[in-house]
Amino acid sequence: MSASAATIAWAGPEEGAVIEVSATGDAARAVTTHLPRLVEDKVASRLSAQDPTLWGDAAESEASVRLGWTRLHETSRPLLEPLRKLCEELVAEGVDRVVLCGMGGSSLAPEVIAGTSGEQLVVLDSTHPDQVHRALEGDLRSTVVVVSSKSGSTVETDSQRRTFEVAFTAAGIDAASRIVVVTDPGSPLQEAATKARYRAVFEADPNVGGRFSALTAFGLVPAALAGVDVEELLEEAGAVAEFFAEDSEANPALVLGAALAGTEPLRDKIVVRDAGSGLFHFGDWAEQLVAESTGKEGTGLLPVVVGPRAPELTDVARDVLPVILTPLTDDGEDTSEEDASRTEVTVSGTLGGTMLLWEHAVAVAGRLLGINPFDQPNVESAKNAARGLLDSTPAPQPPAFEDSGIEVRASAGLLDGVSSVDEAVGRLLGRLGQDGYLAVMAYLDREGRASQILDGVRDGLARRTGRPVTFGWGPRFLHSTGQYHKGGPANGVFLQITGTPAAAVQIPGRDFDFATLISAQAAGDARVLAETGRPVLRLHVTNRDALAWLAGVLSGPVAS
Numbered sequence: 147m148s149a150s151a152a153t154i155a156w157a158g159p160e161e162g163a164v165i166e167v168s169a170t171g172d173a174a175r176a177v178t179t180h181l182p183r184l185v186e187d188k189v190a191s192r193l194s195a196q197d198p199t200l201w202g203d204a205a206e207s208e209a210s211v212r213l214g215w216t217r218l219h220e221t222s223r224p225l226l227e228p229l230r231k232l233c234e235e236l237v238a239e240g241v242d243r244v245v246l247c248g249m250g251g252s253s254l255a256p257e258v259i260a261g262t263s264g265e266q267l268v269v270l271d272s273t274h275p276d277q278v279h280r281a282l283e284g285d286l287r288s289t290v291v292v293v294s295s296k297s298g299s300t301v302e303t304d305s306q307r308r309t310f311e312v313a314f315t316a317a318g319i320d321a322a323s324r325i326v327v328v329t330d331p332g333s334p335l336q337e338a339a340t341k342a343r344y345r346a347v348f349e350a351d352p353n354v355g356g357r358f359s360a361l362t363a364f365g366l367v368p369a370a371l372a373g374v375d376v377e378e379l380l381e382e383a384g385a386v387a388e389f390f391a392e393d394s395e396a397n398p399a400l401v402l403g404a405a406l407a408g409t410e411p412l413r414d415k416i417v418v419r420d421a422g423s424g425l426f427h428f429g430d431w432a433e434q435l436v437a438e439s440t441g442k443e444g445t446g447l448l449p450v451v452v453g454p455r456a457p458e459l460t461d462v463a464r465d466v467l468p469v470i471l472t473p474l475t476d477d478g479e480d481t482s483e484e485d486a487s488r489t490e491v492t493v494s495g496t497l498g499g500t501m502l503l504w505e506h507a508v509a510v511a512g513r514l515l516g517i518n519p520f521d522q523p524n525v526e527s528a529k530n531a532a533r534g535l536l537d538s539t540p541a542p543q544p545p546a547f548e549d550s551g552i553e554v555r556a557s558a559g560l561l562d563g564v565s566s567v568d569e570a571v572g573r574l575l576g577r578l579g580q581d582g583y584l585a586v587m588a589y590l591d592r593e594g595r596a597s598q599i600l601d602g603v604r605d606g607l608a609r610r611t612g613r614p615v616t617f618g619w620g621p622r623f624l625h626s627t628g629q630y631h632k633g634g635p636a637n638g639v640f641l642q643i644t645g646t647p648a649a650a651v652q653i654p655g656r657d658f659d660f661a662t663l664i665s666a667q668a669a670g671d672a673r674v675l676a677e678t679g680r681p682v683l684r685l686h687v688t689n690r691d692a693l694a695w696l697a698g699v700l701s702g703p704v705a706s
Contacts, residue, residue: 152168152169152174153168153169153170153173153405154167154168154169155395155396155397155400156396157397157398159385165398165494165495166494167405167491168491169405170485170487170491172410173405173409173489174486175409176407176408176409177401177404180404181395184400185393185394185395188393189400189510190392190394190397190399190506194387196216198210201518202516208518208520211352211353212358214352215351215358215362217387219498219502220384222351222361222380225363225376229348230370232345232346241288241324243284243289244268244289244371245270245281245289245292246267246268246269246271246292246294247291247292247306248271248292248295248303248364249300249621249622250356250357250626251360251434252271252294252356253294254271255359255364256367256372257430258427258428259369260368260372260426262426262428262497263375265369265373266372266373272592272619272621272622273301273621274589274590274647275664277591277593279649280593282310282651286313286317290324290371291324292327292368292371293325293326294367294368296330296350296352297329297334298333298336305653305656309652309653310325311325322342323345324345325342325344326344326345326347326371327339328348330350331349348367351363357438358505360505361380361498378498382497382498383499383502384498385496386495386503387502390502398503399506399507399510400510402493402504403508403511403513404514405491406447406467406507406508407447408514413464413465414445414448414635415465415583416436416447416448416449416467417459417466417468417469418450418452418469418471419452419453419454420471421470423472423493424473429449432449434626435508436449436508437630438522438626438627438628438630439508439512439519440512440517440630441627441629441630442524442629442633445634445635446515446517447515448583448634449616450466452604457609463613466614467489468489468491470491470493471492471494472494523633524632525629528624528632529624532666534670536658536663543669548688549566550567551691552567552692552695554567554683554685555684556570557672557681557682557683560683567685568699568702570685571699574639574641574683575610577681578611578639582637583613583615583637584608584615584616584640585615585618585631585640585641586603586607586616586617587618587640588600588617589642589643589644589645590643590644590645591647592622595693602697602701603701604617607700607701607702610702620642620667621668624671636678636679639680639683640680641682641683642668642672642682642683643685643696644686645686645688646688
């Protein structure tokens with residue numbers, strides 16, 4: 147590792163690095179500033195030894211039961227043999243379609259793991275009726291469903307489980323033989339699964355939080371059933387774990403943690419772009435890890451996952467830290483003086499090693515930010531609001547007005563004197579401060595027509611505002627950036643887009659359907675944001691053609 151304007155650190159066996167982190171500009175200066183103290187305080191070795199005192203007295207109780215992830219490359223190995231046997235059984239039965247019902251940490255890691263290996267996994271992390279209907283329309287005779295939830299009380303996952311159970315039965319299939327459960331030991335879901343005699347129940351390490359659970363049963367079981375060699379994933383993490391435990395300025399986990407959380411002033415918008423890393427949708431997994439771990443107590447790091455033409459990386463603002471995911475090469479090229487003057491972080495490596503790297507780095511970042519990286523105090527607020535709306539089923543809030551097939555609602559005062567969608571969007575964007583960000587929250591079908599229509603909206607809004615823009619599909623993002631939106635700095639403005647589903651899917655044993663559920667989740671999320679003083683504009687699309695028109699309105703003129 148050099149101590150010049152550019153900092154480079156790597157980890158791996160003698161024959162070649164398998165993890166590499168570089169930092170330039172302000173990020174390199176942050177590393178130079180904080181690394182000596184991190185080494186002196188033995189943060190790396192204490193973290194690997196699962197020392198819960200690293201984040202202060204207030205965090206010690208939570209941290210004491212949340213550090214099992216540091217040894218998962220060893221402790222998850224007993225899962226390999228039963229997984230191998232189950233895979234062989236299912237293949238022999240002609241079952242080769244895997245549907246994962248899970249949210250947040252229970253779905254994001256398996257999606258990345260399967261996609262990186264080129265294996266097919268149907269990830270159902272939505273309550274949108276169209277997505278649920280599509281998953282049900284697949285060949286049930288070749289389908290196994292993995293139900294993943296630490297407790298089993300997650301409303302999305304429980305609703306999906308009930309729906310598939312009835313669908314299997316209606317198709318003349320023994321539902322219990324096609325459902326595999328991943329949960330914590332002794333959870334209500336484990337008890338229910340055992341009673342129902344589901345095909346298999348895999349217990350995850352209870353001392354690991356959801357967003358750190360990639361190498362637990364939550365990440366490994368669905369990926370293995372989809373055909374991934376998950377033993378290789380554990381070996382990739384094991385190959386670098388000892389390096390992350392070293393109290394050394396050459397430790398890439400310390401370097402990344404210091405670069406993320408140590409810039410002065412803090413570059414708290416972490417703009418993540420994949421530049422051919424080979425890691426499928428890794429930014430989406432890192433988004434939850436960073437946002438939910440750090441976005442609390444009015445501080446935090448906001449991950450902004452972008453594509454190759456992101457405006458945020460063309461003209462980098464003073465509060466933006468570009469993080470580029472690159473392929474692992476062995477070209478040995480030195481960083482040029484011009485490159486070293488530009489503020490940027492690059493990360494490359496194997497999937498298992500990179501996941502462990504980011505987990506260590508985020509834990510280090512939490513220490514530098516002075517927060518507990520293992521709790522999520524604001525995640526439950528939107529869930530509770532949604533439950534309240536489902537229980538009381540109040541009449542829908544009438545729109546302030548309707549324009550071209552869009553019903554417009556907003557938090558108090560935002561729409562005063564406004565009578566068109568264009569004006570309403572302009573009013574919301576006018577609330578953006580110099581250090582602010584815009585969050586687009588689309589409670590729509592992320593796999594259907596809506597995703598194609600809205601494909602360029604994030605970049606368009608970033609270009610229009612000159613500020614970072616996040617884009618989240620609801621309710622998926624509630625288990626990710628939702629924590630940061632409510633617990634982080636109060637400098638965000640929020641644009642919610644909802645619509646009328648094409649499909650109607652009932653939830654067995656419930657007095658509400660999926661359309662009602664996702665509507666309550668959207669309304670509950672907007673209510674909590676508004677109650678915390680965040681500006682919220684809600685746009686409900688009432689006809690099929692209006693969404694394309696709205697996409698054009700949102701991109702609008704570029705900020706002068």
